[in-house]
Amino acid sequence: MNPENMLMLAAILFAIGGMGVMLRRNALVAFMCVELMLNAANLALVAAALMHGRLDGQVASFFVMVVAAAEVVVGLAIIVTIYRTRRTTSVDDANLLNL
Amino acid sequence: MNPALVPLVTGTEVAFWICAPLMVLGALGLVFFRKAVYSALSMAFVMLNLAVLYATMDALFLVFVQIIVYTGAIMMLFLFVLMLVGVGTPDSMVETLKGQRALGILTTVAVAALLIFGIGGSLRGNPVGLAEANAAGNVEGIADLLFGRYVFIFELTAALLITAALAAMILAHRSRVAPRVTQADKARARIRAYAETGAHPGAAPNPGVYAGHNSIAVPALLPDGSAAEASLSQTLVLRGTTVDPEALTRGTQDRFRAIESVRSSEEDDE
Numbered sequence: 066m067n068p069e070n071m072l073m074l075a076a077i078l079f080a081i082g083g084m085g086v087m088l089r090r091n092a093l094v095a096f097m098c099v100e101l102m103l104n105a106a107n108l109a110l111v112a113a114a115l116m117h118g119r120l121d122g123q124v125a126s127f128f129v130m131v132v133a134a135a136e137v138v139v140g141l142a143i144i145v146t147i148y149r150t151r152r153t154t155s156v157d158d159a160n161l162l163n164l
Numbered sequence: 165m166n167p168a169l170v171p172l173v174t175g176t177e178v179a180f181w182i183c184a185p186l187m188v189l190g191a192l193g194l195v196f197f198r199k200a201v202y203s204a205l206s207m208a209f210v211m212l213n214l215a216v217l218y219a220t221m222d223a224l225f226l227v228f229v230q231i232i233v234y235t236g237a238i239m240m241l242f243l244f245v246l247m248l249v250g251v252g253t254p255d256s257m258v259e260t261l262k263g264q265r266a267l268g269i270l271t272t273v274a275v276a277a278l279l280i281f282g283i284g285g286s287l288r289g290n291p292v293g294l295a296e297a298n299a300a301g302n303v304e305g306i307a308d309l310l311f312g313r314y315v316f317i318f319e320l321t322a323a324l325l326i327t328a329a330l331a332a333m334i335l336a337h338r339s340r341v342a343p344r345v346t347q348a349d350k351a352r353a354r355i356r357a358y359a360e361t362g363a364h365p366g367a368a369p370n371p372g373v374y375a376g377h378n379s380i381a382v383p384a385l386l387p388d389g390s391a392a393e394a395s396l397s398q399t400l401v402l403r404g405t406t407v408d409p410e411a412l413t414r415g416t417q418d419r420f421r422a423i424e425s426v427r428s429s430e431e432d433d434e
Binding site: 070071073080081083085091093101114115116120130133136143 | 180184187188191192194195200203204207210211214217218221222223225226229230233234237238241242245246248249260264265268269271272273275276279280283284287291292293294296297298302305306308309310314317321324325327328329331332335336338
């Protein structure tokens, strides 16, 4: 198995996730695209672990997952707070900063 | 291993060439579906395929963490928030910045090209493989690193998770602006309204029951035969789904008349 294929796939997924962040206006979907980018990075880390025959890459991937879980909790709480005050989840409408 | 013994197509390759196109399709679906729920479903699909790829790369611990933490917990959280903020509203497709979409797609292609050509040819030599590292078992190997070399980082993640949970609680907390209205307050307000304006303090009348209809959308009848507005839910009135009692009254009367005529004909027979 060639880990290069995995790295290519990770690069493509990362780029697609970045496209979602740039194009989508719904804060939730943009957030999911960030998750996709994190997943792509995880894929690259696991492929690197296979390449070098050491488990450090998998441990790094595990830490990324932990950080992603914490990030999702705080990010979704912020989205819910913004929705409660402005009745919208569009990132275009959150433009006042003093919610 | 002897190069002659390496099979041309391995199970890993097959799994990759099945999962990779599906993952790219799912990722494109995540970006291009206009409804957020469809996007979330595509995301879950991508994550499940990613778990399969982890399995092909000897990362058995991560397979389960991926499914339990990502597909299970994180996507569930996303779906909860989606339900909370309303799933019905599709994303607006109006461009606030001119040419943003075209530029975004162009940037994406550029980033993908940069990454792919940057990576292409950067890997030298054959992959070592994890057979040696996983000799004592994948979970044991990861535990060895996690509680050995990375134990301090592992402890820091505990602080991170506690901070995140605390932050979520503070952000989700809503302070009360007005004092809570209790049952006693409501009763007092009702009696005061009765004393001042004569508003009925008791329960509103039930909706009407007719021979062919007893839904809550039909009003009850007042003694003079007109509809009692108070017997209808205000929500149904606003939605315009109430039924006019006129036709129903007529149907009920027809049925009564039919029953009466049968009874009178039986009395005639005797």
